[in-house]
Amino acid sequence: MAFEPRQTSVGRNIGQAVQALFARLEQGLEAEREQLGLWVPVALGIGIAAWISLPNKLEWLAFCCSAVAITSAGCLLPLGARLRQMVVLGGLLACGGCLLIWGKAAIFGTAPLPRPIFMEVTGEVISADVVPAQQMSRVAVRPIDPSGLPALIRVNIAATDIPAELGRGAVIRFRARLMPPAPASLPGGYDFARRAYFQGIGATGRALKPIVVLQPSVEAPPLRNRLFAHILQNGEGEGAGIAAALATGDQGAITEADAEAMRRSGLAHLLSISGLHVTALIGAVVFLLMRIMALNRRAALDWPLMLIAAGGGALAGIGYTLLTGGEVPTVRSCVAALLVLGGLALGREAITLRLIAAGALLVLLLWPEALAGPSFQMSFAAVIAIVALSEHPRFRAFAAQRDEGTVKRLARSLAVLLLSGFAVELVLAPIALFHFHKAGMMGAFANLIAIPLTTFVVMPFEALALLLDLVGFGAPAWWLTGRAIDLLLWLAHSVAASPWAVATAPVVPNVVFGMMVLGGLCCLLGRSRWRWIGLAPVAAGILVIVTTSPPEILVTADGRHVAVRSAEGGMAILRERAGDYVRDMMAESAGHEGPLAAMADLPEASCSKDLCMVALTGGGRMWRLLVTRTGDLVPRETLAHDCARADIVIADRRLPPWCRPRWLKADRRLLARTGGLAIDLDDGEVRTGKVPGDTHPWIIQPSRRPARRPSNQL
The missing domain is CATH 1.20.1280 (Monooxygenase)
Incomplete structure (x- = not known):
């Protein structure tokens, strides 16, 4: 009986299983x-x-x-x-x-400048954006006599060096040290080189005085610049920068302290011209047009009021988008608003996920590079979360209007707003951790007050002030706008000061982030029970983020700045005079919340004027790190002895071949190929800022130079 043939074929069973799976x-x-x-x-x-x-x-x-x-x-x-x-x-x-x-x-795309150069530049000014918070202007210049320069360069000019005749169309001459647009200094950091490549910027630098104007500008400043300057001149107090950002999208006048408070409190989206601002403007225009036309009996009975009001709102939205510079969130919001207005004019329900998909498709077709930026990801993720939640039957039943008392109606509205805020914060957290290495935890509560305050108080008062300025009576409205913005800033600083305001995490791998995004989209875009399969990759990604150990050593791409994790769990930086930008970048990449100490002050560090030796623990053993502190010459005997004792050597210059640490030598030669480094001593893993063999057009390939002969000194 054991050797009798099978009654059914194995191939037939497999075929039936495949057909059943296909049917499912x-x-x-x-x-x-x-x-x-x-x-x-x-x-x-x-x-x-x-x-x-x-x-x-x-x-x-x-x-x-x-x-x-x-x-x-x-x-x-x-x-x-x-x-x-x-x-x-x-x-x-x-x-x-x-x-x-x-x-x-x-x-x-525009290829970057191959190497830093110092030269005199003569060119035509394409744009000049004032940044009052940093006491400078960013000026885009098209070189007239290129001499090997890219077609467009961007230079910073100090506020005290800006000539009066500088403006769009002016021809200027200046000296500057031009450099290629900066790539990411650390693994997972902000890559300005990629963004500059698609923006047409091939070099950046700082213009040195004197700035000679060969041909003054004959064009009037753009309306956006004039509006920006007008608001700063008439606005009240430090809130004038916030008011200018709400109207023009230019955040250059906002102080760093206020900007950081807005980011930590989850209110930074209010400063970027996006759905909230475009919707408020278009809604106000449609409302006013409907009410004004309804005053006329003939218009109210015979005219298609909704169609006319929708057309007026569409023109207002397009004009506002052009005024604010046409950034991706603004374009997306404008496209979405136009589709909504079209749906309302036709008498159909327009606020659906199909509307969001149409807007995303249009943006990707026109600006495919925007996909990699946090602006595109966060703006679309927030809108998808809100619309998906609003389309859920249970939420729609809960949020539906009903005959109830004022107190219950107000409580229900607040609950709807709070639930929407929680959904947005939950969806945006992985994106914020990936790009900024920190995510707001109390944004839902802050937005509960900030969104109505901005939509129904700050923006209407600011619009009223601008209208009254036409006849010279805008001062009272500007005072009211300033007080409302002061309340918004007080809320931001209060929430940001909470120890639970921000959750931090080290660099999130690209694969983990992509897996979480696809899983989240599966949950948000689906409607059947199969959509919950997307929770599996999301949960796996969260587990990876929570269990990932932060790096013990961070090295910037130029080797000048090094940060280490101390025995107490804090972070210490090599150069005490490093700027706030470098310190913030180091802290965010390490997932560290708090100030950075000086490496020389660590008890486990032994530093001289030229070198610093630090003892670090990781992976169950002791590691010795040697870092150069200055550019002075170091005797061969001293350097060779310290290199032999060290496991890792980091320098912002080329080290001779006889400097041989036990594990890793990260000098200028190596960093030119790898970019910034993030070293995890627990796993013995090194993450690099550059991918080996990366040939993207914004990447400058390192030149191969013959090795120098060994010398007695470094």
């Missing part, structure tokens, strides 16, 4: 048929993210070929099946997204 998938996709279109921008974004993440052309081509192969495999599925449509269209969109940003980078 089709059943699940049929239940989600209304939501499948929302994944079109997601598939396009996967291709864009692949081009940004993968390092070179070979891997970009491999991704495109893989996407086409997936499309070809999808064609083998049964005709008419939804799975076939998803696989075929998803593969084509992913390939198209990769080719889209690849083509834009090749056609419209």
Whole structure:
């Protein structure tokens, strides 16, 4: 009996199992048929993210070929099946997204300056943006006699050195030390070089006086600049910078203390022209037009009031977007608002996830590079969270208007606003941890007061003040605006001072972040029970973030700044005179909340004028770190002895071959190839700022120079 043939074929059982699985998938996709279109921008974004993440052309081509192969495999599925449509269209969109940003980078990008140079520049001023908080102006200049310079450079000019005739269209001459746009100084840090490449900026620097105006500007300053200057001149107190940002989107007049308080309290979104500002403006215009036209009997009975009011609101929204510079959040909000107005004019429900998907698709087609920025990610994530929550049947039933008392209605409105704030904070936390290494924890409570205060008090008073300024009577309205902004700043500083205001985390790996984003989208965009599968990658990502040990050593790309984790758990920095930007960058990358001590003051450090030796623990053993402190010459005997004792040596210059530490020598030669370093001693892992073989067009490839002969001194 044991050797009798099987009654059923194994192949037949496998075929039946595959058919049953395919039927289940089709059943699940049929239940989600209304939501499948929302994944079109997601598939396009996967291709864009692949081009940004993968390092070179070979891997970009491999991704495109893989996407086409997936499309070809999808064609083998049964005709008419939804799975076939998803696989075929998803593969084509992913390939198209990769080719889209690849083509834009090749056609419209600006190559960076190969190396730092000091020279005299003559050029035409393209734009001049005043930054009062830093006592300077950022000036974009198009060189007239390029002499190897990029087509557009950006220089900072101190406020005391700016000539009166400087403006758009002026021709100026100045001396400057120009440098390539700065890449990320630390692993996972802000990469300005990538952003500058797509903005057309090939070099940055600081202009030195005298700034000679060869041809004064004959153009009037742009309306945005004039409005910015007018608000700063008439605004009340330190809140004038906030008022200018609310109207123009320019945050250059906000002090660093106020900006940091707004970030820590979760209120920074109020300073960026986005959905709140555009919606408030368009809503006010539509409301006023409807009320004014309704005063006329003939208009109220015969005219299509909603269509006319929607047209007026659309013009106001487009004008506001152009006035504020057309940043990605503003464009997204304007597109979404125009679609909403179109839906309302047609008498249809317009505020849906399809509206958000259409706006995201438009932004990605025009500015695919925006996908990698926190502005795009946070603005769309917040709106998706709010709309997905509002479309949930239970939340909609709870938030629906009903016949109840004033107290219950007010309490219900506050509960709806608080729940929406919690949903937004929950969705934005992974994005904030990935980009800024910290996330606000009390933003939902702060926004409960800040959003109504900004929407219904600050912005109306500011609009009234600007209108009254036309006849010279805006001072009282500006005083009221200043008091309202003072209340907003008091709220921001109070919340930011709480020890529970911010949660910090070290650098989040790209794979973990992408996994969490896709899982979150699955939960937010789906409607059937299958969507909760997305909780698995989200939970896995949270577990990785919580269990990831912060690095013990951080090194910037130039090797000048080094931070170590002390035995007490704090952070100490090598150079005590490092600026606030460097200190904040170091602290955020290490997931550290608090000030940085001086490395020389650590009890486990032994420092001289030129060198500093620090004893660190990690991985169950003691590590000795040697760091150079100055650019002075060090005798060979001293340096060779210290190098032999050290496990890790870090220097901002080239070290001779006879400096041989036990484990790692990170000098200028190595850092030119790796970029900044994050060293985890517990796992013996080193994260680099540059990916080996990265050939993105904004990356400057290190030049290979012949090694210098050993000398007796460094």
